[in-house]
Amino acid sequence: MGPGKELVDMSARPREFKDTAVIDAAMEVFWEHGFEGSSTEKLCERTGLGRGSLYNAFGSKQALYEKALERYQELGIEIQVDVLEQPGPVKDRLRALMVWGIDQDFDGAKRRGCLSINAAIERGVKDAEVARLVGGHVGRLEQALCHVIAVGQRSGEITSKRPALELSRSFLSSFYGLRVLGKIVEDRRVLEDIVEGTLAAL
Template sequence: MSGRPREFDDTAVIEAAMDVFWSNGYEGSSAQELCERTGLGRGSLYHAFGSKHKLYELALRRYQELGIEAQARILNGPGSAKERLRALMQWGVDGDLGPSGGRGCMALFAALDRAGKDPMVADISRVYVTRLEQVLCHVFALGQRHGELAAERSPLASARAFISSYYGLRVLGQSMPDRAFLEDVMEGTLARL
């Protein structure tokens, strides 16, 4: 005999939990708030997902899945390589300063806050950076092939340098939420390409 069928959509619950974790971080997210935002009772939530940690893992994976899809769309979109790199950085600035209340990038802040003490977060973060690196490497290879971007370094080295600047920009979006400042950082990064 099987149990009662679930009366909720796993993806909707994971996305609601993602919103809680994104706003509050792992430590700041209470079981009570997770229950309120997902619409599930504590027993149902833990029966379905096992633990707060497992729900956090699923929420972080979902956030990263959505994030890498959005970033890949920008990087694989129209325009020159430099225009696409600029569009990605502008997307980050707009997101950090937009209506999300200055929450920044959940993936980046999960890595900063938890990767050193949580191997699961460290693994998820490595996969995410590797996926972004692959898309960026392709953009740099095309840009170098077409003479748009400097070719002194390999596309991989260039992609890694860009990731460093891009993540630095995202951190600055939280500590210096000034559009003109962030756009100066962005233009300086692009000028070095």
């Protein structure tokens, strides 16, 4: 490796780290307050950047929101796929994914729900880029679910003869419905019943 290459790599790391930290901080603001409720003042306070620096770096509040949503989805899909790819019975893995969602929604007093779902509800109809980002995330989870369900059908653990893709979409409907209910339902057992009913249908 020549000295020029080494210099480029070393100088790139601090900016990349800084941007990630800013995006993570902004993600928390958008997650707590939504797009409309996240003022520039709140974003500057949480990220530690002035208004000029914030918009020089990202261009606009909308662009920062999209970066934050991408970051949330990048972290979330990695965790979700990891859960589905764990060894063990297929239904246990599917249950683990739904329980993970419940745990997320019952974590602390904020009850923020899923940022992707929040974004879809708040901006999906009027913001084509947000709709594209959320749709891409859902598509990646659908693919992972379809693979796992197909494995379960081949092993005989999943007895439904419906196409794996159809079953994965039905599961997705329950999973995301669970996440929406997780923001308002106080009794965790209600959501656990949904988990068991969803799995029983497979």
